[in-house]
Amino acid sequence: MICTREDELLDALGRGFVGPELEHHATVCDACRELRSVAGALLDERAVAMSEAPLPSAGTVWFRMQMRHRQETQDAARRSLLVGQAVTIAIALVLAFAVFAPQFVDEMKALASVRLSWPIVALLTTSLLLAPIGGWIAIKSK
Amino acid sequence: MIERMNFPLVISEMTSTRSRAVDGAVSLMGEDEFRAFYERTARPLWSYLSRITGDRQQADDLLQEAYYRFYRAGRTHENEAHRRNSLFQIATNLARDVARKEKRHGEVQLVDEDDSPLPMPASAIPHPDREVAVRTDLSRALTRLEPVQREMLWLAYAQGASHEEIGQILGVRAISVRTLLLRARRKLATILEGGAR
Numbered sequence: 001m002i003c004t005r006e007d008e009l010l011d012a013l014g015r016g017f018v019g020p021e022l023e024h025h026a027t028v029c030d031a032c033r034e035l036r037s038v039a040g041a042l043l044d045e046r047a048v049a050m051s052e053a054p055l056p057s058a059g060t061v062w063f064r065m066q067m068r069h070r071q072e073t074q075d076a077a078r079r080s081l082l083v084g085q086a087v088t089i090a091i092a093l094v095l096a097f098a099v100f101a102p103q104f105v106d107e108m109k110a111l112a113s114v115r116l117s118w119p120i121v122a123l124l125t126t127s128l129l130l131a132p133i134g135g136w137i138a139i140k141s142k
Numbered sequence: 143m144i145e146r147m148n149f150p151l152v153i154s155e156m157t158s159t160r161s162r163a164v165d166g167a168v169s170l171m172g173e174d175e176f177r178a179f180y181e182r183t184a185r186p187l188w189s190y191l192s193r194i195t196g197d198r199q200q201a202d203d204l205l206q207e208a209y210y211r212f213y214r215a216g217r218t219h220e221n222e223a224h225r226r227n228s229l230f231q232i233a234t235n236l237a238r239d240v241a242r243k244e245k246r247h248g249e250v251q252l253v254d255e256d257d258s259p260l261p262m263p264a265s266a267i268p269h270p271d272r273e274v275a276v277r278t279d280l281s282r283a284l285t286r287l288e289p290v291q292r293e294m295l296w297l298a299y300a301q302g303a304s305h306e307e308i309g310q311i312l313g314v315r316a317i318s319v320r321t322l323l324l325r326a327r328r329k330l331a332t333i334l335e336g337g338a339r
Binding site: 002010014034035037038039041042043044045046049050053054055056058059061062064065068069072 | 173176177180181184185186188189192193198202205206209210213214279280281295296299300301302324327328330331334335
């Protein structure tokens, strides 16, 4: 259901004045009657919404945007720095291992030959698990 | 009926609006440029958001978020209409995300049940309450539509956006907009007639 006069009616509704001839047409044409009902209601609603919009000033919005943007930029820079540091430490560890490992071959063989008993394994495992948790609690309590 | 604001901008505004480079490779908008753009678009955008979400508070939040994302995107736009459409597109996506999250978390949904009663017929209410009743009718009727139908109807008839612009904002092919719009219009008209009868 489309009428060729729909655009004309929509323009008239937008201007706020529908001439008598078009008005009459809108009463007899199903498509235009439907358009008038819907578009008229929406245009009225828009006028109300436009008048009641509780907008912050452009300056306020700009200021908030700048603050947030600065914060996000700093966070991103901090993240990049942390990643860089982690990569540097990893490379340093690999290099250190590559340089010093041959000197400790005998010690490592000796270490590998040690037979661990269950109590020692349990103690080591518990320590490894509790250390980060303890650290986290200590940081949180500060 | 109050005179509506034309959505497609006049030819003088259709000039290139490239933003100045501020932040390295991303070209961000300057303050004066932003202020002018905000003054032109904030009211229509808030109206759109408040009516498609049905929540004024949410519209306030979405408005600020939309401007921030638009600013951060730092895109250069072909013209003012394109820039405005991008803003509305961002706002629409934000509103959809919020609705999706609310739905996932089981919060109150905007869409009413079809069998919920409409308020008292507008014709039965004496003036000046009638205008308020008609608005209430429309607000309730809008909640019965699919979100995309609400968005489409508002853009087409309240904002006066073209089918191409609606397609760009809502991520729908322009060729489909006409059919979808007619269907949405029919549905809203039926609901409104039902409420006013």
